[in-house]
Amino acid sequence: MSRVLAGNPRVHAELRERVLAAVEELNYRPNRVARSLRVQQSSTIGLIISDIQNPFFTSVVRAVEDVAYRHGYSIFLCNSDEDPEKERLYLNLMRDENVGGIIVTPAREKRAALDGDVVAQTPMVMLDRRMVDVEADAVLTDNLEAAHRLVSHLIANGHRRIGAIVGGADITTGRERMEGYVRALQDHGIERTPALAIQVIPKERNGAEAAARLLALP
């Protein structure tokens, strides 16, 4: 039976027919949990997102789910909510669930210590941000360059008093974008006003508060 459903070619047509008939008759469905236990792997990808309400991450989720679906995989979604402790818990959980792989947008650059070595046991890819102390592939944008160009563009248009709201210094994106901002100002000989640059944990609410603070400046 296993062989028939697995598409093993070395089975007689007649036997295959009989098995398929029985499958139909009993509307049998293979138990994925048992299968997963047996092969020590599951057709599931753990997706640990740092903020499920952030539209950027939403489109990530959508895209990942999309190609996973096309390949017969499904998604174990976790929302770390920018909380390293929750992230750690979920990372361990994914390992314990035998997922085929993990995609994570790390909440911080330094990861909290993991129970055992999740990374060694489960394929993992980082997205949008990195954990600096973990050896794994990552898909990233060049935040420094992007921020630098952004600020340079404003300067070219005659602006001199330029603010910035970016992620915390302990998140790749925040650190790099801040660096791009600072360098662009330097490169154009503009003096920095520290109060104009704010770093927050990247949630909508924090950004709004920071913006309000900037706008209230004299």
Added chain:
Amino acid sequence: MSRVLAGNPRVHAELRERVLAAVEELNYRPNRVARSLRVQQSSTIGLIISDIQNPFFTSVVRAVEDVAYRHGYSIFLCNSDEDPEKERLYLNLMRDENVGGIIVTPAREKRAALDGDVVAQTPMVMLDRRMVDVEADAVLTDNLEAAHRLVSHLIANGHRRIGAIVGGADITTGRERMEGYVRALQDHGIERTPALAIQVIPKERNGAEAAARLLALP
């Protein structure tokens, strides 16, 4: 060992210590797949959403994930993308994964036939929309009443030419809201202009197109 970790009280303190020490030493982690196979249940909730990029559903996902987390459950997320066939596949998948329960926002009122009876085998709750041919609890809003009040409000403010863009007639929300719209017009003796009421599958793109059509009307 199993007894210790399960918190079974009938085990000697000294033995418990020894077990705990070993657990620590080997940093042992229970295998959730094996557990799930054994108890025929998992601490996982299947969440089948009809459009992951819709901010309404995003907040649903967030909320569900939140309370699941607090109870030690995690989320198996699926995006049916308003496609009944994908929904059917995922419903079956959730059953095959032995999830503890399913939350679904149905893509259509009439569900496609399910392989076997998923509903009989797995607790299920419908959210925002119903499947009319499935016996299960549902958490809903009163769409008819809401649409009725909305339109009545516009009428009270002097408007007479009122358009509507709602979900398809084969989705609970679409059907009910349309009914509220129609009734409100009737109740205030306003003649319906059929071209003003459009029903589409509720995706951002469809809504934008419909709006453009409405605005192009003479």
Added chain:
DNA sequence: CTGTTAGCGCGTTCAT
């Protein structure tokens, strides 16, 4: 080509 068997890692039951 096909039937049988072992074992994945648990929780539970049956004996102590």
Added chain:
DNA sequence: ATGAACGCGCTAACAG
């Protein structure tokens, strides 16, 4: 209070 054995449903290996 604890150890031993069984079986959840599957796949892979082994034997015919």
